[in-house]
Amino acid sequence: MTTLDTAASQPDTMEAVARVENLSITFRRGALNIQAVRGVSLEVRRGEILGLVGESGSGKSVLGMSLLGLLPGEPAPVTSGAVTVCGKDMLNGSAGLRRAVRRQHLGAVFQDPMTSLNPTMRVGRQVIEAAGSEDEAVRLLRAVGIPDATRRMASFPHELSGGLRQRVMIAMAIAGRPALVIADEPTTALDVMVQAQVLALLRSLRDEIGCSFLMITHDLGVAAQIADRIAVLYAGRIAELGPTATVLHAAAHPYSAALTRSRLSLSSERGRPLVTLPGEVPDPAGPPPGCPFEPRCALARDECSVTMPEPVEVAPGHLSACILPPGEVAAAFAPAPPASRITTLDEAAADVPAAPAGRPASAAAAEPAVAARVQDVAKTFRVKSGRRRVGLQALRGVSLQVAEGESVAIVGESGSGKSTMLRVIAGLERADRGGITLGRGAGPQMVFQDAGASLTPWLTVGALIGERLRHAHLGAAQRGERVEEALAHVGLPAHVARARATQLSGGQRQRVALARATVVPPEVLLCDEPTSALDVSLAAVVLNLVARLRRELGMAVLFVTHDLSVARVVADRIAVMYLGRIVELGPAEQVVASPQHPYTKALVRAVPDLGVTPAALPGEPASPLDPPPGCAFNPRCPVAEPACADPDFLPRLIKLRGEQDRTVACIRAEVN
Amino acid sequence: MAVAEPYIAPATPPARRGRPAILRAHGRLDVAAASLLVLVTLIALLAPVLAPHNPIQPVGLPMQSPGSGGFLLGTDSIGRDILSRVLFGWRSSWFAALAVIASGLLIGGLIGLVAGTLGGVADTVLMRITDGFLALPAPVVAIAVVAALGGGFVHTLIAVAVVWWPFYARIVRGEIRLLAARPHVEAARLAGAGRLRIAVRHLLPGAVPAAVITASLDVGNLVLTLAALSFLGLGQPQPAPELGADTAHNLTYLLQQWWIPVMPGIAVMVLALAANIAGDGVRNLLGDR
Numbered sequence: 001m002t003t004l005d006t007a008a009s010q011p012d013t014m015e016a017v018a019r020v021e022n023l024s025i026t027f028r029r030g031a032l033n034i035q036a037v038r039g040v041s042l043e044v045r046r047g048e049i050l051g052l053v054g055e056s057g058s059g060k061s062v063l064g065m066s067l068l069g070l071l072p073g074e075p076a077p078v079t080s081g082a083v084t085v086c087g088k089d090m091l092n093g094s095a096g097l098r099r100a101v102r103r104q105h106l107g108a109v110f111q112d113p114m115t116s117l118n119p120t121m122r123v124g125r126q127v128i129e130a131a132g133s134e135d136e137a138v139r140l141l142r143a144v145g146i147p148d149a150t151r152r153m154a155s156f157p158h159e160l161s162g163g164l165r166q167r168v169m170i171a172m173a174i175a176g177r178p179a180l181v182i183a184d185e186p187t188t189a190l191d192v193m194v195q196a197q198v199l200a201l202l203r204s205l206r207d208e209i210g211c212s213f214l215m216i217t218h219d220l221g222v223a224a225q226i227a228d229r230i231a232v233l234y235a236g237r238i239a240e241l242g243p244t245a246t247v248l249h250a251a252a253h254p255y256s257a258a259l260t261r262s263r264l265s266l267s268s269e270r271g272r273p274l275v276t277l278p279g280e281v282p283d284p285a286g287p288p289p290g291c292p293f294e295p296r297c298a299l300a301r302d303e304c305s306v307t308m309p310e311p312v313e314v315a316p317g318h319l320s321a322c323i324l325p326p327g328e329v330a331a332a333f334a335p336a337p338p339a340s341r342i343t344t345l346d347e348a349a350a351d352v353p354a355a356p357a358g359r360p361a362s363a364a365a366a367e368p369a370v371a372a373r374v375q376d377v378a379k380t381f382r383v384k385s386g387r388r389r390v391g392l393q394a395l396r397g398v399s400l401q402v403a404e405g406e407s408v409a410i411v412g413e414s415g416s417g418k419s420t421m422l423r424v425i426a427g428l429e430r431a432d433r434g435g436i437t438l439g440r441g442a443g444p445q446m447v448f449q450d451a452g453a454s455l456t457p458w459l460t461v462g463a464l465i466g467e468r469l470r471h472a473h474l475g476a477a478q479r480g481e482r483v484e485e486a487l488a489h490v491g492l493p494a495h496v497a498r499a500r501a502t503q504l505s506g507g508q509r510q511r512v513a514l515a516r517a518t519v520v521p522p523e524v525l526l527c528d529e530p531t532s533a534l535d536v537s538l539a540a541v542v543l544n545l546v547a548r549l550r551r552e553l554g555m556a557v558l559f560v561t562h563d564l565s566v567a568r569v570v571a572d573r574i575a576v577m578y579l580g581r582i583v584e585l586g587p588a589e590q591v592v593a594s595p596q597h598p599y600t601k602a603l604v605r606a607v608p609d610l611g612v613t614p615a616a617l618p619g620e621p622a623s624p625l626d627p628p629p630g631c632a633f634n635p636r637c638p639v640a641e642p643a644c645a646d647p648d649f650l651p652r653l654i655k656l657r658g659e660q661d662r663t664v665a666c667i668r669a670e671v672n
Numbered sequence: 673m674a675v676a677e678p679y680i681a682p683a684t685p686p687a688r689r690g691r692p693a694i695l696r697a698h699g700r701l702d703v704a705a706a707s708l709l710v711l712v713t714l715i716a717l718l719a720p721v722l723a724p725h726n727p728i729q730p731v732g733l734p735m736q737s738p739g740s741g742g743f744l745l746g747t748d749s750i751g752r753d754i755l756s757r758v759l760f761g762w763r764s765s766w767f768a769a770l771a772v773i774a775s776g777l778l779i780g781g782l783i784g785l786v787a788g789t790l791g792g793v794a795d796t797v798l799m800r801i802t803d804g805f806l807a808l809p810a811p812v813v814a815i816a817v818v819a820a821l822g823g824g825f826v827h828t829l830i831a832v833a834v835v836w837w838p839f840y841a842r843i844v845r846g847e848i849r850l851l852a853a854r855p856h857v858e859a860a861r862l863a864g865a866g867r868l869r870i871a872v873r874h875l876l877p878g879a880v881p882a883a884v885i886t887a888s889l890d891v892g893n894l895v896l897t898l899a900a901l902s903f904l905g906l907g908q909p910q911p912a913p914e915l916g917a918d919t920a921h922n923l924t925y926l927l928q929q930w931w932i933p934v935m936p937g938i939a940v941m942v943l944a945l946a947a948n949i950a951g952d953g954v955r956n957l958l959g960d961r
Contacts, residue, residue: 426862427862428858428861428862443862443864444862445862445863446858446859446862448855448858448859450855453854453855453856454855454856454858454859455856455859456856456859456860456873456874457856457878458877458878459873459874459877464863467860467863467864467865467873468863468864470864471864513859516859516863
């Protein structure tokens with residue numbers, strides 16, 4: 001470390017590795033001034049993990065870039081305040097000084113390692129560049145838990161899995177023992193289980209190396225796992241800053257309290273609308289004069305819209321930018337949630353459970369009509385691997401039945417085939433084998449993960465929704481009425497019909513996609529991770545909307561997600577998929593509460609939650625290019641037996657004894 | 673109750689976000705480019721009115737220097753008014769270029785759209801044909817067409833159009849292939865749109881900017897190509913006023929009466945320059961979507 005001299009000359013920076021003082025950053029976009037950061041002060045202490053939590057547009061990434069001294073130079077943003085790392089000025093310092101600080105004291109991990117690693121260089125060379133020597137590079141790769149590190153040095157980034165790539169990035173970030181590592185959404189692109197592994201790795205690295213981490217994330221659950229302190233950012237300002245436990249469990253700011261409450265967990269209440277945070281983040285080009293959260297705050301008072309509250313200490317080491325006494329906020333959010341703005345009275349009254357727990361599962365008398373039946377469907381894609389063409393086995397014999405009006409969630413990691421299954425049912429892909437039977441109602445409709453990309457950019461919302469009414473023989477006026485009706489149904493005003501997708505926010509686009517899918521209610525609504533790209537507060541709104549539309553329009557819903565906590569609240573039943581097969585199927589609550597398949601158990605344990613340390617299953621997901629013989633899960637299975645790897649063993653879904661509609665595909669269930 | 677979640681209107685009306693700011697930043701350039709385009713077209717349209725003399729008949733003493741004898745740009749070797757010849761030549765060059773571009777966009781766009789939408793064998797066959805045309809050199813085709821159909825400006829235009837469309841076919845086809853892989857096309861399929869509807873409503877509009885930008889930057893090229901063909905004697909037959917031909921045939925006077933070949937040459941340059949600036953303007957307008 002070369003900071004000793006600086007530290008000695010400035011004793012007050014001993015504690016803080018990095019310090020941000022009254023920082024404001026404004027970007028010019030033509031005539032607009034985008035105020036990304038507006039007067040933020042915080043410090044990262046030596047050896048601590050500071051979680052920086054905020055929705056998109058909160059300014060959290062810009063803050064991270066300013067600490068790295070990597071704000072865009074051309075056109076340069078207007079800045080004021082101070083950013084120092086190890087006593088060096090990262091805001092106004094020369095490019096050379098900032099580069100030196102980055103080299104000596106800083107490390108960085110970004111969301112997508114594929115774009116931050118050089119695709120044309122072997123990872124070994126890239127790590128050696130950061131580490132200085134080959135031995136050190138191997139040591140670092142071992143330290144971040146890359147198996148067979150010496151051999152991996154010769155791999156190109158694209159030859160590694162997402163988890164391994166992120167580990168390589170982390171190895172490069174901690175090379176040279178930096179004082180501070182900026183990690184910007186390092187686990188967002190990873191599967192739950194790999195995410196749990198990486199979080200555990202970051203925690204252990206902090207303990208071993210003693211460097212500080214600035215953990216930038218949109219997910220309170222992730223920050224809760226790993227951070228010592230949490231700073232909640234809203235519209236470029238600090239809303240709350242304090243020790244993790246305090247911010248999570250005794251929030252003094254209504255925004256952090258609402259964020260915590262709208263977060264989905266495995267214990268969220270099912271069967272009633274989720275608690276949501278209404279509204280959207282204020283426009284950074286013209287934020288309101290008062291408290292930026294005032295328009296969405298359930299506790300807002302008149303004076304909130306006039307003066308902008310500064311973060312003040314409400315307890316030692318606990319700052320909150322709210323004029324209300326912390327006790328009042330805590331009381332308002334603590335026991336029984338107050339009637340939030342969205343849960344309207346009649347909706348609360350018409351509280352038909354999202355999961356009809358009383359569905360007569362065993363009532364053989366009236367077998368519900370089938371909305372979609374998938375029978376032994378297989379699908380193999382031909383893909384290029386190097387110079388050879390190989391088969392990617394996306395689906396390897398899947399059977400599933402969705403009853404009319406039922407909601408089934410398909411859960412799995414990337415590569416499990418869950419999206420392919422939706423696409424086969426939608427008719428976007430043709431199955432190699434097996435059959436799809438659909439109900440007699442309107443054909444299936446799909447809601448995509450990226451709603452923006454699913455809306456033709458040059459057509460108006462009205463034209464897009466109206467397209468589905470073409471065969472209904474309606475006049476232009478009638479068609480317009482139906483479009484407005486559909487928009488109203490998803491909570492959008494009629495004038496949105498004249499807008500184009502590019503003019504809408506992420507939440508509005510997802511609503512438009514839903515309106516388009518339901519203007520003629522389909523028999524089955526297929527949802528492909530519609531919330532995974534949305535902020536926490538928006539995700540809850542969309543999930544509520546899907547539940548309400550399903551109830552009002554009597555649709556069946558097939559909901560693909562990688563997130564068990566989402567699956568649990570949207571679905572009556574959950575199907576867990578692994579490498580192209582369903583490994584467990586049963587009522588949502590039971591699958592989560594008492595998982596039977598070892599894979600489901602591992603999934604449940606890996607879900608990040610407040611106050612729970614997730615247990616990560618070691619190892620990498622197997623490749624659908626070359627599924628392991630026998631039970632595909634056997635190489636990672638903690639309770640695997642030799643018989644599991646027998647190429648002749650084909651795990652079938654078997655009814656669990658004593659439980660009517662639960663099936664598991666595991667050798668242990670067969671033995672029983 | 674249909675509306676459960678209140679819709680909170682964004683602070684600024686959505687329609688005013690993003691793009692207008694970009695437009696404003698480039699606004700001045702776009703206005704300049706657009707007015708240039710209008711000016712060039714106006715000159716072409718009004719050439720008969722603007723021209724002070726008959727371009728084909730000798731109207732004064734030969735080889736008068738610019739400004740003398742009331743001839744702004746002087747007279748040529750047989751006493752025709754150069755200004756009038758340049759104006760009429762301007763007119764024919766400009767409209768010829770526009771005609772070839774329009775036909776190229778139409779034919780190339782259609783073939784590119786069909787190939788890009790259908791994919792597979794149709795794509796391969798259409799694109800190989802396109803490649804074949806792409807390999808033809810414009811002057812050779814022009815000579816062949818003129819030889820087959822006889823001389824004449826229209827035949828030259830046909831020849832140029834034959835070699836010009838493949839560029840647009842390639843560009844449109846490439847754009848369509850990119851767009852076809854986007855989710856909005858699948859969403860349209862699920863919404864019940866047929867092949868034709870997807871091609872025309874959900875694919876074609878996305879390829880228009882690229883094609884129009886290329887086309888607008890192409891006008892300058894075409895003016896030069898047409899001038900070059902006239903230069904080779906493949907353009908309008910004498911004595912019709914043609915910028916390229918007038919430059920070529922009068923090169924011998926370059927040292928003594930420089931204005932005779934230089935004036936039409938400058939007109940070609942100005943025309944090409946104006947088209948390129950206008951093309952840049954169009955690109956700024958459409959490219960920043």
